[in-house]
Amino acid sequence: MHNRRAEGHNCVAVLVLGPSALLIAAVISSCCAYVYPALTTQHALAAESSAQLPPSEDSVSSGSAARSITVDYPEDGSIFPPEITPPTFLWRDSNKSASKWQIEITFADGSLPIHVITAGKRMRIGEIDPRCVSDSNKLPTLTPQQAADHTWTPDAQTWASIKRHSVDQAATIVISGVSDNTLASTVSVGRATLSTSRDPVGAPILDLDFPLMPSTGEGGVVQPLAPDAVHLINWRLRDISQSQSRVVLHDMPTCANCHSFSADGKTLGIDVDGPRNDKGLYAIVPVRPQTTIRNEDVVAWNTDQTAGKSRVGFMSQVSPTGRYVLTTFAGPERDLPGTYYVTNFKDYRFLQVFYPTRGILEWYDRTTGRRQPLPGADDPRYVQTDGVWSPDGSYIVFARAEARDPYVRGQKPARYANDENETQIQYSLYRIPFNGGKGGTPEPIAGASLNGMSNNFPKVSPDGRWIVFVKCRNGQLMRPDSELYIVSTAGGVARRMRCNTSLMNSWHSFSPNGRWLVFSSKSRSPYTQMYLTHIDAQGNDSPAIYIEGSTAANRAVNIPEFVNIAAEGLQRIDVPAADFYRVVDQASMLLEQGKTVASLPEWEKAVSMQPDDVRAQNGLAIAQYLDGNFDQAAVHFKQADQISPSSPGDARAHSYLGLMYREGQGVKRDYAQALNLFRRAAERGYAPGQYYLGEMYGEGKGVLCDYELAASWYQRAAEQGYADAQVALGILYREGQGVPQDYAQAADWLRKAADQRNAQADLYLGQMYETGQGVEQDSAQALQWYQKAADNGVVAAEDQLGAMYIKGEGVPQSYSLA
Structure with missing residues (x-):
C-alpha cells in the first residue's frame, strides 16, 4: 500500500474513508505519521476483518469519562482565513489513563471524514532570542493550563482538506482519548467546531517586534528599553500564508514607532526618533519593495511653534489618500511634560503606562508643508487624541476627555499597571467632520462615550459601517483589562467582541477588505502575541485565531497594522536617515563631554552626509566656535539660517551667533543683530539666550539701558536654574536696580548659584556675609x-x-x- 511521510508533526496516523464508508486500521508509528489515500471497496472489505471502527462520541461510556476533554484551541465556532497555515490544536484531558487520542473531523458537505491517531505531545515553548534575555525579564513559561495541553498540528495536505470542506458549513472535531493500542477503550471525549471563511485576509501585516527589557537609567529612572538595546527592535511583515514572518527593518540606532498606511497601501507614515532622542520627527514615504526613509522624507514637527509646541506621544494617522497626517499636539500654551501621564515599571509584563491628559488634534498637509489645529477638536478644556480617518476621509473619530494635569502635588507613584495611584482619565469617542481642515462640531458616539469606562483607540471599518475600539477602566490601549468592542459608526449599543482573550486586547487593525481584524493580546504569554478575528457584514466576530510563528517566544508583537499590498510588496525598509542620526548623536555626545576637537570630524561627517540639515550645520558651527575658529563658525551658522530662514531655528545656535556679533568674533560687531538673535533664543525659552538678552538690556548694548527688562529676562533664566542669571538677578536685588532692593532675595539667588559651583556667586556671598x-x-x-x-x-x-x-x-x- 502506498503511503506518504509527513515530517515535522506529532506522531499520528491520518485515514480517509473510502467509498464503502469502512475504515482502514490505523498504523501507529513512534517516529512518523502516515496519511492513507481513499481505498476502493475491495481494499476496504479486505481490511475490514482486522480493523476496528473508532468509537463515535455516542459510544463513550456514560459517567465521568464523557466530555472530559476540553478543547482549548481552536475555540468552538472558530473561523479561519482560507490562506492561513496549519494551526496547532490544543486540548486537556482530565482522564489520566488516556495515552493516545483519536481525532475525527467530519464535514457537513458530505465529504469523507478524516481520522487521526496522535500521541498528543505536550505544548512547548518556542524559539528563544538569546539577545533579549536579561536580569529584568524572565523566560516564558507554560501556564498550568498550557502545561496540561496536548497538541496536534495537521500537515499541509490534511489542513488543506479541512479548509476546503469547511467553507460553507462548519466541520466538527471530536477528540477521543484511548488507554491502549487497540483503540477499543475510549476513556474521554471532547468536541469543537470550526469553519473556513470565503473571505481571504488578503494583505500582510507590519508589526513592531519588541524586546521586553526594562532598565534603570540615570537617577534611578526606569526606561522601557535601554538606549544600547534599541538596535534589538525589529519590524516584521507577516503573510499568514507563510509559516514565519519576515524581518524588513532591524538594527536601527534610534527608535521608530506607531506606523500607519494610506488606504491604498502606497504611503507609509512612521515616527522616527531623531538625534538626541528627538520625538518630534515623522517620516512619510512611498511604499515600495525596497522602501527607503531619507532625511528629506522626515517632517520635523517642532520647527513651527504657531499651533502646538510639541507632539504628544503617538498614533499619527495617514489619511486614506496619503495627503494628510492627523496627530495630537500639546497646544500653543503647553510643553510636552505637562500633557501626558507616563510611568515605566520594572515589571516586563506591563512595563509602561502612557496616555495624554491634554492635547489638541492637528492636521498636516503634505502639499503645503503646513500643520494647523482642527477646529472643534482643539478645545483646551479637553484632551483630544487617538484621531483616525473615515474610509473616505470626510470625518474623524477621536477620543476626548476633560483635560487635567498629568500629575498633582503629593500624588503617589503607580507601582504597577492599573494601580489606583495612576492619574484617572476616562475617554469618550467623538465624531467630527474634517471639512477640508475646517472641522466642525464634535458629536459623542452613543455606546462608546460617557459610560463610566475609558473608550479609546478607535478604528473605522473600510466600509465605514463599524468602529472597533478599546474599553478599559482607565487610560488607554495596552491595559491588562482592555477589551475590544464594536459599535455602529452612527452610534448605538456597543457589543463586546467574542474574540476577546483573557488578558489585554488592543492594537487592532482592519484588513483592507474589512472582513478581518488583527490585534495583540497577552493571554498566552506576557510576551505580546498576535491574533485574528473574522467580522461579517452584520458586525459579528468569531473566536480569536492565533497567528503562529510571528517572532521568538521572548519577544513581543506590538502595533500590528495591515498594509494594502501584495505579500512581496515590501521586502525591506532602509533608513539612511538613521545613519545620519547616529553620527549626529556621536558628535553631540563628544561635544557635551567637552571633547570639542574630537567632535569636529564627526560634525564634518554629518554635514557631508546632509548639507541641508540645520542641526548638522549648527552643530559644526558651535564646535568651531568653542575651538576658537570664529570665521568658519560664522559661515556654518549663516548656512543653517539660510536653509530655513522662516523657522524659529536652533535657540542654542542663535545664542552663540549672538555672542559672535556682540564681541565681533568672525563677524563685524553688531549689537542690533546680537540683540535680535538673543531675543529669538530667549522667546523659545532657552535660558542662556534669556540671560544674554538680559545682559544687553542691563548694559544698554543695542538698546536703551533698562534694568526692569534686564531683571525680567534674568528672572526667567534663573527660574530654569541658569547660574549666571541667578547671580545677575541677585546683584540687581542687592543694588535695587530694576527690582525693589531686597538683600534677602539677593542672598537667596546667590546661594542657588553657589550651590551650582558658580565662583562669582561665592565672591558676592562672601561680601554679603562680611557686611551682614x-x-x-x-x-x-x-x-x-x-x-x-x-x-x-x-x-x-x-x-x-x-x-x-x-x-x-x-x-x-x-x-x-x-
Missing part, C-alpha cells in the same frame, strides 16, 4: 566664601581675602598671608 546684608554678619563665613571663589581663580576674591587678613577679620591678623 540679607544674612547675619559672619566674618568666618565670609572668609570661607572668599576662599572658595579665590580657589576657582576669581582675582577679586583674592583681594577680599587679603583685606581680611590685614584687618584680622575672621582670622588672626597676618600681613604675610595678606
Whole structure:
C-alpha cells in the first residue's frame, strides 16, 4: 500500500474513508505519521476483518469519562482565513489513563471524514532570542493550563482538506482519548467546531517586534528599553500564508514607532526618533519593495511653534489618500511634560503606562508643508487624541476627555499597571467632520462615550459601517483589562467582541477588505502575541485565531497594522536617515563631554552626509566656535539660517551667533543683530539666550539701558536654574536696580548659584556675609566664601581675602598671608 511521510508533526496516523464508508486500521508509528489515500471497496472489505471502527462520541461510556476533554484551541465556532497555515490544536484531558487520542473531523458537505491517531505531545515553548534575555525579564513559561495541553498540528495536505470542506458549513472535531493500542477503550471525549471563511485576509501585516527589557537609567529612572538595546527592535511583515514572518527593518540606532498606511497601501507614515532622542520627527514615504526613509522624507514637527509646541506621544494617522497626517499636539500654551501621564515599571509584563491628559488634534498637509489645529477638536478644556480617518476621509473619530494635569502635588507613584495611584482619565469617542481642515462640531458616539469606562483607540471599518475600539477602566490601549468592542459608526449599543482573550486586547487593525481584524493580546504569554478575528457584514466576530510563528517566544508583537499590498510588496525598509542620526548623536555626545576637537570630524561627517540639515550645520558651527575658529563658525551658522530662514531655528545656535556679533568674533560687531538673535533664543525659552538678552538690556548694548527688562529676562533664566542669571538677578536685588532692593532675595539667588559651583556667586556671598546684608554678619563665613571663589581663580576674591587678613577679620591678623 502506498503511503506518504509527513515530517515535522506529532506522531499520528491520518485515514480517509473510502467509498464503502469502512475504515482502514490505523498504523501507529513512534517516529512518523502516515496519511492513507481513499481505498476502493475491495481494499476496504479486505481490511475490514482486522480493523476496528473508532468509537463515535455516542459510544463513550456514560459517567465521568464523557466530555472530559476540553478543547482549548481552536475555540468552538472558530473561523479561519482560507490562506492561513496549519494551526496547532490544543486540548486537556482530565482522564489520566488516556495515552493516545483519536481525532475525527467530519464535514457537513458530505465529504469523507478524516481520522487521526496522535500521541498528543505536550505544548512547548518556542524559539528563544538569546539577545533579549536579561536580569529584568524572565523566560516564558507554560501556564498550568498550557502545561496540561496536548497538541496536534495537521500537515499541509490534511489542513488543506479541512479548509476546503469547511467553507460553507462548519466541520466538527471530536477528540477521543484511548488507554491502549487497540483503540477499543475510549476513556474521554471532547468536541469543537470550526469553519473556513470565503473571505481571504488578503494583505500582510507590519508589526513592531519588541524586546521586553526594562532598565534603570540615570537617577534611578526606569526606561522601557535601554538606549544600547534599541538596535534589538525589529519590524516584521507577516503573510499568514507563510509559516514565519519576515524581518524588513532591524538594527536601527534610534527608535521608530506607531506606523500607519494610506488606504491604498502606497504611503507609509512612521515616527522616527531623531538625534538626541528627538520625538518630534515623522517620516512619510512611498511604499515600495525596497522602501527607503531619507532625511528629506522626515517632517520635523517642532520647527513651527504657531499651533502646538510639541507632539504628544503617538498614533499619527495617514489619511486614506496619503495627503494628510492627523496627530495630537500639546497646544500653543503647553510643553510636552505637562500633557501626558507616563510611568515605566520594572515589571516586563506591563512595563509602561502612557496616555495624554491634554492635547489638541492637528492636521498636516503634505502639499503645503503646513500643520494647523482642527477646529472643534482643539478645545483646551479637553484632551483630544487617538484621531483616525473615515474610509473616505470626510470625518474623524477621536477620543476626548476633560483635560487635567498629568500629575498633582503629593500624588503617589503607580507601582504597577492599573494601580489606583495612576492619574484617572476616562475617554469618550467623538465624531467630527474634517471639512477640508475646517472641522466642525464634535458629536459623542452613543455606546462608546460617557459610560463610566475609558473608550479609546478607535478604528473605522473600510466600509465605514463599524468602529472597533478599546474599553478599559482607565487610560488607554495596552491595559491588562482592555477589551475590544464594536459599535455602529452612527452610534448605538456597543457589543463586546467574542474574540476577546483573557488578558489585554488592543492594537487592532482592519484588513483592507474589512472582513478581518488583527490585534495583540497577552493571554498566552506576557510576551505580546498576535491574533485574528473574522467580522461579517452584520458586525459579528468569531473566536480569536492565533497567528503562529510571528517572532521568538521572548519577544513581543506590538502595533500590528495591515498594509494594502501584495505579500512581496515590501521586502525591506532602509533608513539612511538613521545613519545620519547616529553620527549626529556621536558628535553631540563628544561635544557635551567637552571633547570639542574630537567632535569636529564627526560634525564634518554629518554635514557631508546632509548639507541641508540645520542641526548638522549648527552643530559644526558651535564646535568651531568653542575651538576658537570664529570665521568658519560664522559661515556654518549663516548656512543653517539660510536653509530655513522662516523657522524659529536652533535657540542654542542663535545664542552663540549672538555672542559672535556682540564681541565681533568672525563677524563685524553688531549689537542690533546680537540683540535680535538673543531675543529669538530667549522667546523659545532657552535660558542662556534669556540671560544674554538680559545682559544687553542691563548694559544698554543695542538698546536703551533698562534694568526692569534686564531683571525680567534674568528672572526667567534663573527660574530654569541658569547660574549666571541667578547671580545677575541677585546683584540687581542687592543694588535695587530694576527690582525693589531686597538683600534677602539677593542672598537667596546667590546661594542657588553657589550651590551650582558658580565662583562669582561665592565672591558676592562672601561680601554679603562680611557686611551682614540679607544674612547675619559672619566674618568666618565670609572668609570661607572668599576662599572658595579665590580657589576657582576669581582675582577679586583674592583681594577680599587679603583685606581680611590685614584687618584680622575672621582670622588672626597676618600681613604675610595678606
